[in-house]
Amino acid sequence: MGREECEALAKRALSFATVDETRITINSGGRGNTRFAVNQISTGGDNYDATVAVRSAIGKRSAVVNTNKLDDASLKAAVQLAERLAKLSPEDPETMPELGPQTYVEGKGWSEATASLDPNARANAARAITEPSRAAGLVSTGYLETQAGAIAIANSKGLFAYNKQTALSLTTTVRTEDGTGSGWAGATSHDFGKLDPKDLGERAIDKAKRSVNPVAIEPGRYTTILEPTAVGNLIQFITNAMNARNADEGRSFFSKPGGGNKIGMKVVDERITISSDPLDPEVYANTFSNDGQPITKTEWIENGVVKNLPYDRYWAQKQGKTPMPTSGTVRMSGGTATLDELIASTDRGVLVTRFWYLRPVDPRTLLYTGLTRDGTFLIERGKITKAIKNFRFNDSPIFMLNNLDALGRPVRVSASEAGGPGLAIVVPPIKVRDFNFTSLSDAV
């Protein structure tokens, strides 16, 4: 939906409101996908939906109702239900009043090339991978997803925010027919023009060929080079855990021993800065939060020191701080080395393509477990010498960034295990000491 259409719809919904405060959030858009498996397209899907969320507040009582029926009668019914539920809800002492009009910078993440991608174009992108795979006697599987939509927020105090955004991702796993080798490649962007399906297919094919018949090496602590995707897989757990309230309440890695939080404390190597910016050209994102606060460029960790933690509006008020919304993007600082240079500088180590089934083990230390997958190699005397069996690790991204050896050039990666667009994240390849691999896996 365009801006005017959203404004008109929001106005129509707000006209039915009778209580102190009402917020209307409109999410609309189309999604398309094509899946391929065993070198052919297996399924696909195209859908369009538009939903209206109505938040009604009476004093400190509130409730939310969502509907995807947008006619007058349905909208009115949704507003009435939200108001009725709000009346029945007990008072919440932490409820904050709706914001008045705000000033936003315009988001830039719309690409016509992505929005106009149809099933035929998606099928062509898939064939750029399936055909070379079949020709090489390999088996390709993959997924292309596009999203093109808009979000709008309007409230009874006159706030209006609108952003339209496209996103897409293409990921592929190429395996050998006998199942002894597997290679992955993937990319994501807001702009289809920035993706090269043929190149992705070639990278996955190359890895599949090189990963056959992996040998077992002993689990233990290894110097490890993580490709950017593997770094992206782990770094998002640091930003996900950043929340001032949880930290102040003593139930987070970011809790300070003795009370309070770790703002101002050094937690990782001083070469690490983690920031977010909705106008970063590599990771365009929404310029406002779900409750209508403007999102601007923010440093979360600067030179290894915690600079900011997200504060919701209530907690900020209670602690005497400025509210700080979370952001939909992450950028981690890097260096200038190429992946090849990181490998060449390594006497003995492990190269990881990506991680899988990452799950929290201990929130006190941000300890996670997970496994390597689709391209794990041994490095000896500066060269990749053999494919090795996958490992399970138990380690924390915080420990990892304290054992930092070297950083490469940051790039945007597809860091969602599920292969969808996921979090927009730019990270470098890194080389770390003593990464903790705890057991072997027979999975290829």
Added chain:
Amino acid sequence: MLALDAARSAGAQYADVRISRNRVQSISTRERRVQGLSDNETFGFGVRTLVGGAWGFAASSDLTRDEVARVARQSAAQAKANRAALVKPVVLAPAPVTKDGTWRSPVKTDPFDVPIEDKVALLLAANEAALKVQGSRFVNSAMFFLREEKTYANSEGTFTVQTIYRASPTMTVTAVSQDFSDFQSRQSTDIAPMGRGYDHVLDAKLVENAPRWAEEAVQKLSAKPVDVGRYDLVLDPTHLGLTIHESIAHPTELDRVYGYEANYAGTSFVSPPEEKLGKFRYGPEIMNIQGDRMQDGSLGAVGWDDEGVQPETFLIIKNGIVNDYQTTREQANWLDWWYKQQGKPTRSHGCSYAQSWADVQFQRMPNVSLLPSEKNLKWDDLIAATDRGIAIVGDGSFSIDQQRYNAQFGGQLFYEIKGGKITGMLKDVAYQMRTPEFWNAMDMIGGKDSYWLWGAFGDAKGQPTQANAVSHGCPPTRHRGINVINTGRKA
């Protein structure tokens, strides 16, 4: 019918349409306040078509005549585009036609008929009961309800209408040590989500159970860190359900076995079927694993799946040996040779599912359950028979590789067993396992009186990821000599 006609006119040999209205209500609280109260409804339809052996799918929330016809044509056009890279055309196994089927979850009280005030009051009373326990600092509690009204029709003449309910009450109590050096949480994993109504919430007895969960959270702060090593594990059904989910239910999904999910969910070590069916020993003789969509109140229960097939109950593992896989109509044909050999008809087991009208249906797991043993052993019998072990209650952290060999599981509560008795609480426990070794190390299975239905809403698979809801029934089990690690670290 309009959609099916339009799809056929556009060249589809087969088509099906699902129209669904999903209503979801959720209430979340922390300590003495309601954090969120929402009531959501989504209504729409999806049309799946088969053109020249390739699938197409399109969906919309606009149920006008013109839009229905447009979406049906769009689905067929997409199927034609998808034919471009076709190698092996899709062929559907035969399925009986159901002309006018209706089915409804076994619900005593429709959760949407219960006043919001009652639900809020129950959660806040449970929170209050937990906060009375010395040392419990934070309490989160929630209720979630779904009602899906789903109408399905296909071009072969099947027409079904189903009303499916799900209910999930949950609570988490967190204790923080005086000096802020440690925090521990206890989740209410002994209350599983179920395919039932508000009656399930009342049966969960949140207010009565809350003090126990709070006391257990506080106890965890002073529990003894585990010494690493090999232990005999006694696993409660509140824990074991997740281990079954990850290490048996997922690897016996037939699409994974044939590589269809290689790019995300992964493949399976239970392959190829020619080398596994009737041959591969998954576990001991006493191990029988059943697939079904029938168990009363289970999350997988339906009258018909999302391609109109009435599900059947089938044994995936029979006396410890792989006996079958989970299938849809497309996949049943892949095992035609095996069913012929067994003297069984080639038919889908009824495992097709889509999370909403906007998503295409594909193979999802039914309830996959470990059947109780004939000896009517109980939890206490398993503990009494164990000399040196760890008893685990409730599911916790979990991770498994993409072929389902190497897994690591935590839990909610861990107890040291010495000389047939529980001697104290442990913490920082996780076990690492290789699936076939873990199940072959099982030497005791509880009986039918200790059988319990574990459940999960978040079973993820497919691209885009779709969430499935399933139950896994099991009694307690014992596994000999499993590798236990200590997950505690210094920050």
